[in-house]
Amino acid sequence: xxxxxxxxxxxQVMLGKPVIKGTRITVELILRKLSEGATPADLVTMYPHLExxxxxxxxxxxxx
Numbered sequence: 001x002x003x004x005x006x007x008x009x010x011x012q013v014m015l016g017k018p019v020i021k022g023t024r025i026t027v028e029l030i031l032r033k034l035s036e037g038a039t040p041a042d043l044v045t046m047y048p049h050l051e052x053x054x055x056x057x058x059x060x061x062x063x064x
């Protein structure tokens with residue numbers, strides 16, 4: 001799996017911020033929640049559209 005298969009950036013969605021494909025959940029939000037102490041399981045519970053692979057993709061994401 002590469003993070004590019006899970007993350008997209010489109011200027012019409014969240015002003016072009018990188019998001020998990022098919023959602024409006026930003027990479028920034030995921031990383032902020034993790035830095036605040038949330039676990040991947042917490043995030044999946046808070047955001048049912050997320051999968052653990054989406055969280056891993058957010059961690060691996062590197063802007064071009």
